[in-house]
Each structure stands twice: as structure tokens, then as C-alpha cells.
Amino acid sequence: MRLLRTGLILALLAAGPLAAAVPAGFTDALVTNVSLPTALAFTPDGRLLITTQPGALRVYQGGALLATPALTFPDGSICTESERGLLGVAVHPSFASNHFIYLFDAKFDRLAGFLQVLCQSQQRCSHQ
Numbered sequence: 600m601r602l603l604r605t606g607l608i609l610a611l612l613a614a615g616p617l618a619a620a621v622p623a624g625f626t627d628a629l630v631t632n633v634s635l636p637t638a639l640a641f642t643p644d645g646r647l648l649i650t651t652q653p654g655a656l657r658v659y660q661g662g663a664l665l666a667t668p669a670l671t672f673p674d675g676s677i678c679t680e681s682e683r684g685l686l687g688v689a690v691h692p693s694f695a696s697n698h699f700i701y702l703f704d705a706k707f708d709r710l711a712g713f714l715q716v717l718c719q720s721q722q723r724c725s726h727q
Contacts, residue, residue: 631664633657638687638703643695650702652684653677670702677704 621627635652642648647659654672658665677685687703694700 630662631659633664635684637685640688640690640700642690642700648688648690648700650685650688652686654685654704656685656688656702672704 630647633649633651636649637652638650640648645660648669649657649659651657654677655668656670658669672685677683683705685702685704687701689701689703691697691699691701
């Protein structure tokens with residue numbers, strides 16, 4: 600059984616990477632480069648929010664990545680070792696009226712933490 604399993608794994612590896620087919624009516628294109636991205640979410644107005652492992656929240660808007668991150672955590676405030684860091688972003692269901700987004704980070708002193716972030720404008724955010 601072990602030999603069969605090993606043979607199957609080797610056969611899959613030898614076949615090379617599997618490419619996913621892009622559905623009809625869609626295209627697969629690189630829109631921007633962000634170093635160490637970990638998660639993304641869209642706001643109702645079409646902005647793309649991108650978190651990075653070192654602790655930045657980047658915004659892609661109007662066909663370009665904004666030059667300045669919307670939010671950057673100070674060095675050392677987020678543990679970025681191994682699979683830790685700023686790992687997730689979610690947009691509140693009532694974002695259009697309350698402008699809340701939620702960020703997920705992993706730290707040494709606890710398994711995980713949530714930060715509530717209030718977006719104050721199209722391009723700037725401040726955490727509460």
C-alpha cells in the first residue's frame with residue numbers, strides 16, 4: 600500500500616503543475632505587485648484591500664496601487680516569523696455606512712487577535 604501511495608505521488612509530481620482553466624468571460628492578469636501578500640478583500644466601492652505579512656494594509660484603487668499604505672503597524676508590533684504576521688482582512692457587511700474593516704494578526708503572546716479598523720476616507724485608515 601505504501602509503495603502504491605508513493606508511486607501515485609511521484610506520478611502526480613512528474614506530471615507537472617496543474618493549471619486551472621479560466622472561466623469563459625474572465626481573464627487572468629497580474630494587476631499589481633505587492634511584497635508578501637497574505638489576504639485580500641473588496642470594498643463595495645471597488646477598492647481592493649491587501650494585507651502584507653510585515654503589517655501593512657495596501658489599497659488598490661482606480662487601476663493602481665496607492666503609493667502609501669492605508670495602515671502600517673510599527674516594526675516589532677506584529678510577529679512575522681514563520682506563518683505569523685498580518686494574515687487577514689474582512690469588510691464589514693455594512694461597510695457602505697459604517698466603513699469598518701477587520702484585520703487578523705497572529706502574535707507570540709496570543710494565538711490570534713482582531714483589530715477593528717475604521718476607514719475615515721477613501722485612502723486613509725486609523726485603528727481604534
